Amino acid sequence: MLNNLIISIIGARVQTRTRGENVIPLTCPNCKNGIEINNVLIEKIKKRVLIKCNDCEEEHNLFEYLDILTTDNIFLRYSFISNYHHSGITDFIPGQLKKVDIPSDFKEVHKIFVTPFGEGVRPIQCFTIILSKIEFGIISIKREGESYPEKYGASYLIYGNKTGKKLPLWTYILTSAKSFELENNFRNAIIECQTAFELFLTVYTKEKIRRLYSENIADYIYLSRRPRVEDLTKGIMKLAVGKTLPELLGGLDQDALYQKWKNGVNDKRNLIVHKGEDASKEEANEAFATIFKLVIFLDPDILHYFSSEMTTSTNY
Numbered sequence: 590m591l592n593n594l595i596i597s598i599i600g601a602r603v604q605t606r607t608r609g610e611n612v613i614p615l616t617c618p619n620c621k622n623g624i625e626i627n628n629v630l631i632e633k634i635k636k637r638v639l640i641k642c643n644d645c646e647e648e649h650n651l652f653e654y655l656d657i658l659t660t661d662n663i664f665l666r667y668s669f670i671s672n673y674h675h676s677g678i679t680d681f682i683p684g685q686l687k688k689v690d691i692p693s694d695f696k697e698v699h700k701i702f703v704t705p706f707g708e709g710v711r712p713i714q715c716f717t718i719i720l721s722k723i724e725f726g727i728i729s730i731k732r733e734g735e736s737y738p739e740k741y742g743a744s745y746l747i748y749g750n751k752t753g754k755k756l757p758l759w760t761y762i763l764t765s766a767k768s769f770e771l772e773n774n775f776r777n778a779i780i781e782c783q784t785a786f787e788l789f790l791t792v793y794t795k796e797k798i799r800r801l802y803s804e805n806i807a808d809y810i811y812l813s814r815r816p817r818v819e820d821l822t823k824g825i826m827k828l829a830v831g832k833t834l835p836e837l838l839g840g841l842d843q844d845a846l847y848q849k850w851k852n853g854v855n856d857k858r859n860l861i862v863h864k865g866e867d868a869s870k871e872e873a874n875e876a877f878a879t880i881f882k883l884v885i886f887l888d889p890d891i892l893h894y895f896s897s898e899m900t901t902s903t904n905y
Contacts, residue, residue, distance in 0.1 A: 615654040620645040634889035658878035673751035684731030759788040778873035783858040790821040797829035
C-alpha cells in the first residue's frame with residue numbers, strides 16, 4: 590500500500606513522490622493474481638496449511654504460490670535482487686542526452702529501464718547510461734531523414750539497494766545468485782545458491798540449538814568443526830527441530846522439492862566445482878527457486894527480509 594504522498598510545486602515544475610513497500614510476490618497458480626503478504630498469511634505458512642486465494646477462492650500450498658520465482662518477467666527477476674525501486678516520468682528531446690537524478694538513498698544501482706511514450710508519435714529507440722552515483726542519462730537515437738516530435742515523454746524504473754538496510758549475509762549471496770543468472774553466468778549462479786543455503790542452514794539451526802540448549806553447546810557444534818551440509822540437513826537439523834530436512838519435507842510436493850535441491854543444487858554444485866560441468870539457464874533458474882522455497886518453508890518470517898521499498902517521482 591502506498592503512503593506518505595508528498596507533492597511539491599516549484600515554479601512550473603511539478604514533482605510528486607510516493608513511498609510504499611512490497612515483497613517478492615506470491616501468485617495464485619489458477620487466476621495469476623497476487624496475494625498480500627502479511628502476518629496472518631505468514632502464520633498460515635508456518636502451520637503448513639493450504640492458502641486460499643482471495644480472488645478465485647481456490648486453495649494451494651506455499652510452493653504453488655512460489656512458482657512465480659521461475660518467471661521470465663525481467664522486472665520481477667530484478668525485484669528478486671533489489672531492495673529498493675524508484676520509478677519516474679520525465680521528458681526528453683530526440684537525439685539529445687537527457688540527464689535524470691538518481692535518488693541519493695541508493696547505495697548501488699543494478700538496472701535502469703526506460704520506455705518512451707507519446708500518443709500517436711513515431712517510435713524511438715532509447716537506452717540509459719549511468720553518469721555518476723547521482724545521475725543517469727537517457728540517450729535516444731534520431732535517424733537521419735526521419736521526422737520526430739519536439740519532445741517525448743519517458744517512464745523509467747531504477748532497481749538497486751538502499752543505503753543503510755542491513756540483511757543477513759546469506760540473503761546477499763542468494764540475490765547474488767540471481768544476479769549471476771541475469772548475466773548468463775549459470776555455473777556461478779548455482780554455486781551461490783548452494784552457498785547461500787548452507788549459510789542459511791548454519792544460522793537457522795545454530796539459533797534453534799542455542800535457544801533449546803545453550804550458547805556453549807551451539808558454539809561447540811559450530812566452532813569445534815565446520816559442519817558439512819549433510820550434517821546440517823540431517824543430524825544437526827534433527828537436533829535443532831526434531832526432524833531431518835527430508836523428514837520435514839515428507840509429502841509429495843515437499844519430497845520432490847528435497848530431490849530438486851539434492852540433485853539440482855547440491856550435487857550440481859559439486860559437479861560444477863570438481864568436474865567443471867556446465868549449467869543451463871533453466872538449471873540456474875530452478876536452483877534459485879528451489880532454495881528460496883526451502884528457506885521460506887523452514888522460516889516463513891524470512892519473507893520480511895525481501896521487503897522492497899518503492900518510491901515514485903513525476904517531473905515535468
